[in-house]
Amino acid sequence: MVETSQPAAPESPAPDSLDGQETFRPPLSLEELLELLARGGLIDSARAQEIESRKRTLRSQVLKEKVGSVRSQAAARYDVSPAEIVATAGLAHGKEPRRALNEEAIAQCVAEAALYPYRKLDPLKLDNDLVTRSFSRAYANRHVVVPVGRVDDVLELAIADPFDSALRESIETNLGRPVQYVIASKKDIVGIIERVHGFRSKVHLASEELESGSRSTALIELVELQSTDELSASTEAHVIAAVDYLLKYAFDQRASDIHLDPKQDEAGVRFRIDGILHDIEQLPLSVHGAIASRIKVLARMDVAERRRPQDGRIKTQNGDQEVELRVSSMATAYGEKIVIRVFDPNVLLAELHELGFTNVERERFESWITSPSGLVLVTGPTGSGKTTTLYSTLRYLAGPEINITSVEDPIELIDPRFSQVQVQPQIDVTFARALRTILRQDPDIIMVGEIRDAETAAMAVQAALTGHLVFSTVHTRDSAGAVTRLTELGVEPFLLSSVLRGVLAQRLVRRICPHCGADGWLTPSQIDVLGIKIPVERRERLPVRYGQGCTECRNTGLYGRIGIFELLDVGKRVQGLIRSGRDANEIAEAGRIEGMESLRESAIRCLAEGTTTFEEVVRITADRR
Numbered sequence: 001m002v003e004t005s006q007p008a009a010p011e012s013p014a015p016d017s018l019d020g021q022e023t024f025r026p027p028l029s030l031e032e033l034l035e036l037l038a039r040g041g042l043i044d045s046a047r048a049q050e051i052e053s054r055k056r057t058l059r060s061q062v063l064k065e066k067v068g069s070v071r072s073q074a075a076a077r078y079d080v081s082p083a084e085i086v087a088t089a090g091l092a093h094g095k096e097p098r099r100a101l102n103e104e105a106i107a108q109c110v111a112e113a114a115l116y117p118y119r120k121l122d123p124l125k126l127d128n129d130l131v132t133r134s135f136s137r138a139y140a141n142r143h144v145v146v147p148v149g150r151v152d153d154v155l156e157l158a159i160a161d162p163f164d165s166a167l168r169e170s171i172e173t174n175l176g177r178p179v180q181y182v183i184a185s186k187k188d189i190v191g192i193i194e195r196v197h198g199f200r201s202k203v204h205l206a207s208e209e210l211e212s213g214s215r216s217t218a219l220i221e222l223v224e225l226q227s228t229d230e231l232s233a234s235t236e237a238h239v240i241a242a243v244d245y246l247l248k249y250a251f252d253q254r255a256s257d258i259h260l261d262p263k264q265d266e267a268g269v270r271f272r273i274d275g276i277l278h279d280i281e282q283l284p285l286s287v288h289g290a291i292a293s294r295i296k297v298l299a300r301m302d303v304a305e306r307r308r309p310q311d312g313r314i315k316t317q318n319g320d321q322e323v324e325l326r327v328s329s330m331a332t333a334y335g336e337k338i339v340i341r342v343f344d345p346n347v348l349l350a351e352l353h354e355l356g357f358t359n360v361e362r363e364r365f366e367s368w369i370t371s372p373s374g375l376v377l378v379t380g381p382t383g384s385g386k387t388t389t390l391y392s393t394l395r396y397l398a399g400p401e402i403n404i405t406s407v408e409d410p411i412e413l414i415d416p417r418f419s420q421v422q423v424q425p426q427i428d429v430t431f432a433r434a435l436r437t438i439l440r441q442d443p444d445i446i447m448v449g450e451i452r453d454a455e456t457a458a459m460a461v462q463a464a465l466t467g468h469l470v471f472s473t474v475h476t477r478d479s480a481g482a483v484t485r486l487t488e489l490g491v492e493p494f495l496l497s498s499v500l501r502g503v504l505a506q507r508l509v510r511r512i513c514p515h516c517g518a519d520g521w522l523t524p525s526q527i528d529v530l531g532i533k534i535p536v537e538r539r540e541r542l543p544v545r546y547g548q549g550c551t552e553c554r555n556t557g558l559y560g561r562i563g564i565f566e567l568l569d570v571g572k573r574v575q576g577l578i579r580s581g582r583d584a585n586e587i588a589e590a591g592r593i594e595g596m597e598s599l600r601e602s603a604i605r606c607l608a609e610g611t612t613t614f615e616e617v618v619r620i621t622a623d624r625r
Helices: 030-039 045-053 055-067 073-077 082-088 103-114 128-134 137-143 165-175 186-211 228-232 238-252 285-298 359-369 386-397 431-438 454-465 479-488 493-499 524-530 572-579 584-593 599-608 614-621
Strands: 145-151 154-159 179-183 257-262 266-273 276-284 310-318 321-332 335-343 374-379 404-408 419-422 445-448 469-474 500-512 517-522 542-547 558-569
Touching (some): 030 103, 045 055, 103 186, 137 186, 238 310, 257 285, 276 285, 359 558, 374 386, 374 479, 386 445, 386 500, 404 431, 431 445, 454 469, 493 572, 500 614, 558 584
Parallel strands (some): 154 179, 374 469, 374 500, 404 445
Antiparallel strands (some): 145 154, 266 276, 310 321
């Protein structure tokens, strides 16, 4: 006999008609759901009556959103749930006015009434094999059910309607094993089904197609990503659909990078989210090769060339936003590795005041970038936000009376407010050569993507000396190191001291999740690690904040990132040291005397303000003690 967790008779706020002891219980009706929500305080009787009177219109809105039409075959097949109707009404949550009464809030109320736990589904935490082995795609979609875990022989299932006894009976008969239920929103469940089953089915079909030797010529014709519904019904090449699924999933998960990494027996797919890599999926090597070729076609790369590294770009859309993708390919022992950098327009288009500067830091930085001429440097490792800072700066300065030109490798985001030049070594368009030409184009402001060699360094300094404002980046550990880096590249110290306005060093630290942040304290040993000097009486319980972990942050306690900065202002003291050829340590000490906050100090300030955690401070600034 199958063991299962049955719903007990719901206590208030469940409707009286929802009797969990009945032998048969039909699915939750709209009227019953409205009664349940009213008893739970999520809506009042007037709102409930309004939804009841508008249910036909709201149902049509759901169909238009989900399948694009109210009269199509897809619309006839789509079962609109009461929760979708209520969520489409766009009401505010009765208990939390700042929160919308969406499917998630409704599912939480239903779970409470049915005495089941609610679960916000995290796609990165699920076992994809378990999802596809337990139910067919058609069955899972029809019954809105997805496996979310397994303990010994007990399968944990997420369902949207715990009151539907026929649904539970069908599931238990189908599985023939012990099950345990949690409640999730239909939106979350269907999203998991479409992503896992959809992507895996396309990979499987692509594998069969490749094994049979059949390759579609349609590989070169797609110019925009299909919608999820179009992908589900697509008869086009399976490789195309698999790539579209992959990119859409990466956008949904806020991934900054997509890694396709071939190994001995299969290829791994990983996403970098908030600076941390997550395993996503495994692919047959044959399918990996086809997907790599498809991506190279979209990026205008040479598909036949698999030995030499290549770079390319893809421009696509995520909803109504244009997204830039930078593609890099490289031959490895087991095949071609592909890495895609996703340039989130919400990040790259951030305004200067949104970067995380304190008021003092912003005033200092603005004093540099509003100088009539000179050199301003931004330094930090790859992925530390240098490009975002420079683009925000150029947009801040852009105007019809200003001629701004950049030379980049590669151009990471096209912006119509300034002219952008792409470095192309194959035709001898280097940073230095492009910069030499830009100086004949009557520029006011020049941005050089990176100072890599002596020629580029000399040209950048020369441009600053001749009355232009020049921005660029270098790769050094801190702000003072940028000074010595330029002198190592052959820039004369007396020239550098006269043109350098300031150096901004930066890193990105992960933020404490706003949904699960809680008060805590540092231990004396942690205080010692940070090197904080505080009175003995405060060492035992120095207050800070931390993330407890929740579904929104995937139980990491962290969500999103913010910049920490070190601003070396080239005042008279620092200028004199640069002119004298002093080392980075002396320059950094002079900067601190003049008020510079180090990267470690900036991170500790964020910790004290409750923005980030002790672990993040140590992780990001471990080399800056």
